[in-house]
Amino acid sequence: MAQRIKTSQEFNQFIAVNAQNPNIGNDIMAMRLACYEAIEQLRQRPLLIYASKFINALPNTPNNIDISDIDGFTDLVKSVRGKSKSIDVLLHSPGGQPDATERIVHILRNDFEEVHFIVPHSAYSAATMLALSGDSITLHPSATLGPIDPQINGTPARSIKRGFEKVKEIIKTEGPEALPAYIPLIEKYSLDLLEICEDSEKLSKELVSDWITDFMLKGKEKHSGQVKDSVEYFSDYDTHLLHSRPLVISKLKKFDLNIYQSEDPLTELIWEAYVHINGFFGLSAFVKLYENRFGVSWGTQFQQMIVQQQPQGQLPMQH
Numbered sequence: 001m002a003q004r005i006k007t008s009q010e011f012n013q014f015i016a017v018n019a020q021n022p023n024i025g026n027d028i029m030a031m032r033l034a035c036y037e038a039i040e041q042l043r044q045r046p047l048l049i050y051a052s053k054f055i056n057a058l059p060n061t062p063n064n065i066d067i068s069d070i071d072g073f074t075d076l077v078k079s080v081r082g083k084s085k086s087i088d089v090l091l092h093s094p095g096g097q098p099d100a101t102e103r104i105v106h107i108l109r110n111d112f113e114e115v116h117f118i119v120p121h122s123a124y125s126a127a128t129m130l131a132l133s134g135d136s137i138t139l140h141p142s143a144t145l146g147p148i149d150p151q152i153n154g155t156p157a158r159s160i161k162r163g164f165e166k167v168k169e170i171i172k173t174e175g176p177e178a179l180p181a182y183i184p185l186i187e188k189y190s191l192d193l194l195e196i197c198e199d200s201e202k203l204s205k206e207l208v209s210d211w212i213t214d215f216m217l218k219g220k221e222k223h224s225g226q227v228k229d230s231v232e233y234f235s236d237y238d239t240h241l242l243h244s245r246p247l248v249i250s251k252l253k254k255f256d257l258n259i260y261q262s263e264d265p266l267t268e269l270i271w272e273a274y275v276h277i278n279g280f281f282g283l284s285a286f287v288k289l290y291e292n293r294f295g296v297s298w299g300t301q302f303q304q305m306i307v308q309q310q311p312q313g314q315l316p317m318q319h
Helices: 008-017 024-042 070-078 098-111 126-131 157-174 176-188 191-216 228-237 249-255 266-283
Strands: 047-052 086-094 114-119 135-137 259-261 286-292 297-301
Touching: 008 266, 024 047, 024 266, 047 070, 047 266, 070 098, 070 286, 070 297, 086 126, 086 266, 098 126, 098 191, 114 126, 126 191, 176 249, 191 228, 228 249, 249 259, 266 286
Parallel strands: 047 086, 086 114, 114 135, 135 259
Antiparallel strands: 047 286, 286 297
């Protein structure tokens, strides 16, 4: 039986003690897969892993949800096709593109009648959108979702819109002579980008509204305005102020969605999975991971200008 590592401290101690072991990569991978198996036995459905390195990631790390994720999710779904009509997806991501998220939801729903999301640490922006496409979301007590306002080139769309709105208001009140001071902003963000922001915000709201209606509240009597109020809350940048504002379960209970806080033994297991995944990112050049117990284990590497240890296990590299 593979050794169990349940905390970040235990993981770091294991690495320190076994640093010279030539099989350490395979040993760590075996422990990761054993944890996945324990979650599957408890939940009685296959588990898919989609995780990105964004805790302590360097700027410009390609860790966002984008069109490249289609390949990973296609592999994950194919590997468990026919095994169950219900799956769990462990999700750890800073978010990304709404259109890529829509395609991922289609891939999952094309094969599975039920899709349940597990968030051990964080799922922000489009990752929150993805989670809200599930039949349920289970959050570790330390985990959080975030506002669904989309990002444009790494900047929240609402922040870009507010910049334009501020310039417009200042010019209105102070006159055209105030315009030169804001030329750098106007040059940085074109009017075309403003339209993209507005369209992205609208798309995010429409998608989440449809997904909550079709999946999260499927077969349930919906309260008056429940879907609209939920979507408005998740997309209300003016209330949340920060793109990464934590939306913990205590803030979400009032919407009566299928969002739950995990309990032991699941709580311990999903944190164990996170410790292993985060530890893997810390030891390797990988910034995305698609993985399960059914033969899928690969990801995206990003060569950063810092000294790193070699990747563990037998994961191939995607360029």
